[in-house]
Amino acid sequence: MNFGIFLEQIPDEGIAWWQNLASGLGWTLGTAFFAWILAFTLGSIIGVVRTTDKRWLVRLGDAYVELFRNIPLIVQFFIWYFVVPNVIPAVKAWVIAADPTDFQFLTAIVCLGLFTSARIAEQVRSGIQSLSQGQRNAGYAIGLTQTQTYRYVLLPMAYRIIIPPLTSEVMNLIKNTAVAYSIGLVELFFRTREMAEMTFRYFEVFAAATLIYMLIAFSANRVMAFIERRVAVPGYIGGGK
Amino acid sequence: MKKIMTIAAVIVAAGFVTSAAAQELTGTLKKVKETGSFTVGYRESSIPFSYLDDKQQPIGYAMELCMRVVDAVKADLKMPGLKVNLQPVTSSNRIPLLQNGTIDMECGSTTNSVQRQQQVSFGPTYFVINVTAAVKKNSGINTFADLNGKTVSTTSGTTSVPLIKAYEKTKDVAVKEIYGKDHAESFLLLADDRASAFIMDDILLAGQIANSKDPAAYKILPESLRQEPYSMMLRKDDPQFKALVDKTVGAIMKSGEIDKIYAKWFTSPIPPKGINMNFPMTPPIREAFKNPNDKGVQ
Numbered sequence: 018m019n020f021g022i023f024l025e026q027i028p029d030e031g032i033a034w035w036q037n038l039a040s041g042l043g044w045t046l047g048t049a050f051f052a053w054i055l056a057f058t059l060g061s062i063i064g065v066v067r068t069t070d071k072r073w074l075v076r077l078g079d080a081y082v083e084l085f086r087n088i089p090l091i092v093q094f095f096i097w098y099f100v101v102p103n104v105i106p107a108v109k110a111w112v113i114a115a116d117p118t119d120f121q122f123l124t125a126i127v128c129l130g131l132f133t134s135a136r137i138a139e140q141v142r143s144g145i146q147s148l149s150q151g152q153r154n155a156g157y158a159i160g161l162t163q164t165q166t167y168r169y170v171l172l173p174m175a176y177r178i179i180i181p182p183l184t185s186e187v188m189n190l191i192k193n194t195a196v197a198y199s200i201g202l203v204e205l206f207f208r209t210r211e212m213a214e215m216t217f218r219y220f221e222v223f224a225a226a227t228l229i230y231m232l233i234a235f236s237a238n239r240v241m242a243f244i245e246r247r248v249a250v251p252g253y254i255g256g257g258k
Numbered sequence: 259m260k261k262i263m264t265i266a267a268v269i270v271a272a273g274f275v276t277s278a279a280a281q282e283l284t285g286t287l288k289k290v291k292e293t294g295s296f297t298v299g300y301r302e303s304s305i306p307f308s309y310l311d312d313k314q315q316p317i318g319y320a321m322e323l324c325m326r327v328v329d330a331v332k333a334d335l336k337m338p339g340l341k342v343n344l345q346p347v348t349s350s351n352r353i354p355l356l357q358n359g360t361i362d363m364e365c366g367s368t369t370n371s372v373q374r375q376q377q378v379s380f381g382p383t384y385f386v387i388n389v390t391a392a393v394k395k396n397s398g399i400n401t402f403a404d405l406n407g408k409t410v411s412t413t414s415g416t417t418s419v420p421l422i423k424a425y426e427k428t429k430d431v432a433v434k435e436i437y438g439k440d441h442a443e444s445f446l447l448l449a450d451d452r453a454s455a456f457i458m459d460d461i462l463l464a465g466q467i468a469n470s471k472d473p474a475a476y477k478i479l480p481e482s483l484r485q486e487p488y489s490m491m492l493r494k495d496d497p498q499f500k501a502l503v504d505k506t507v508g509a510i511m512k513s514g515e516i517d518k519i520y521a522k523w524f525t526s527p528i529p530p531k532g533i534n535m536n537f538p539m540t541p542p543i544r545e546a547f548k549n550p551n552d553k554g555v556q
Contacts, residue, residue: 028420028424030423099443099446099450102450102452103450109450112452113451113452116434117409117434117436117452117453118434118436121436198414198439199439201414201436201437201438201439203437207414207437210350210414210415211414211415211419213350213354214349214350214353214414214415215419215420217353217373217374217376217377219353219354
């Protein structure tokens with residue numbers, strides 16, 4: 018076991034192995050960041066839609082969640098990367114003109130964003146439904162519209178309740194970016210495999226990758242815990258400690 | 259105290275007995291004898307070396323040679339009922355799976371390189387390839403230099419990756435690499451016009467082309483980035499098993515039987531679709547058969 022390998026130069030590239038892994042880490046974090054924004058926005062909208070009194074909207078939201086929850090992530094990556102451009106000519110024309118790396122990055126964000134949004138939608142729905150019917154009725158009773166009831170009564174409480182499961186989703190999202198290696202995105206896991214295959218130092222390389230993934234997932238966990246404490250309503254669920 | 263000494267003496271004696279027995283069989287052969295099974299690692303789309311037929315069974319040129327080694331193992335260990343497991347492997351997991359004992363031999367399209375010999379061992383060279391590029395005929399690309407500024411695909415975890423990078427550096431050519439996780443995916447990138455060329459071993463390119471929807475639309479560039487020997491991969495420091503492999507495969511090559519096996523897979527229609535690789539024996543391959551060796555490429 019010799020961790021000095023990370024300081025060695027990569028043949029023909031002029032940079033050290035650790036720099037190669039660091040560039041992979043950059044792609045991993047970038048993908049996770051943008052995918053989270055997409056997932057949180059879409060997931061919130063669909064989660065709310067699933068608790069409204071419009072039956073067709075609820076059905077549509079349910080269908081969306083089931084679609085993305087029931088297909089393995091790696092299959093979704095394949096569909097977005099290989100199938101979608103081939104069935105939609107406009108996308109195909111754009112893909113050929115676009116920079117291949119940009120397209121891989123975008124595919125990863127869209128794929129992970131939609132996949133995670135379905136899971137967040139489920140949590141937003143359960144968060145809202147965990148509130149007593151009385152809260153919704155109270156909102157209507159003081160003359161708020163449905164939108165206002167969500168904005169000022171239901172969502173502020175529901176989001177606080179679901180911070181712990183959302184923390185898991187952030188961590189899952191970060192770890193799921195590793196699947197993007199399957200479409201050739203040069204993220205951390207891709208760089209890890211590449212380095213292992215070229216240096217044959219499987220133990221050292223994967224030990225380093227494991228540590229890096231643990232560190233970033235754990236940092237995300239701490240950030241969410243901080244948010245949870247800051248927004249806690251004293252005496253209410255999740256507001257203890 | 260006396261009792262402890264006696265126990266210690268028994269343990270030491272037992273240790274001698276077991277180590278004496280182990281001297282007869284070592285490494286892979288010992289493992290096979292003990293477990294009663296032998297696991298062959300195969301590739302799912304390395305046509306015609308090792309690939310799945312229409313019944314999802316691994317077949318191919320390398321598989322045929324490996325099965326002859328399996329027969330030799332059965333005869334050598336006097337285990338006609340030996341259980342033979344087949345385990346699919348990929349470019350990137352084949353070495354770890356061999357090292358950790360999941361597979362006992364890898365039969366596919368693995369380059370025998372000096373660097374890899376630090377980790378694993380190889381049987382006699384059974385094929386010699388050129389690393390080159392497949393392009394579409396209508397692309398107007400005829401040399402590697404024409405690829406300047408274009409996107410090229412290759413399979414991650416293969417020896418083509420550092421070769422392209424070295425070529426870019428020495429010839430002052432800049433290309434953008436995108437990676438497929440297997441050869442079929444890398445070829446799909448070329449077929450979909452998302453890459454201008456697929457850089458890989460010539461025989462694997464010929465296989466992907468022969469299997470494609472329109473084989474006439476592609477061509478293989480005559481230039482070569484490097485010549486590489488292919489062989490079955492074995493665990494390192496396992497002289498008993500390696501000697502058996504060398505003897506078995508070497509005999510097939512020397513007796514001339516290899517010509518028939520070669521013709522069957524490279525110049526005749528092969529399952530599942532009856533395609534013909536049309537890849538006659540090249541001089542370096544003929545040379546490798548005449549003098550069986552396991553020399554790796556630098």
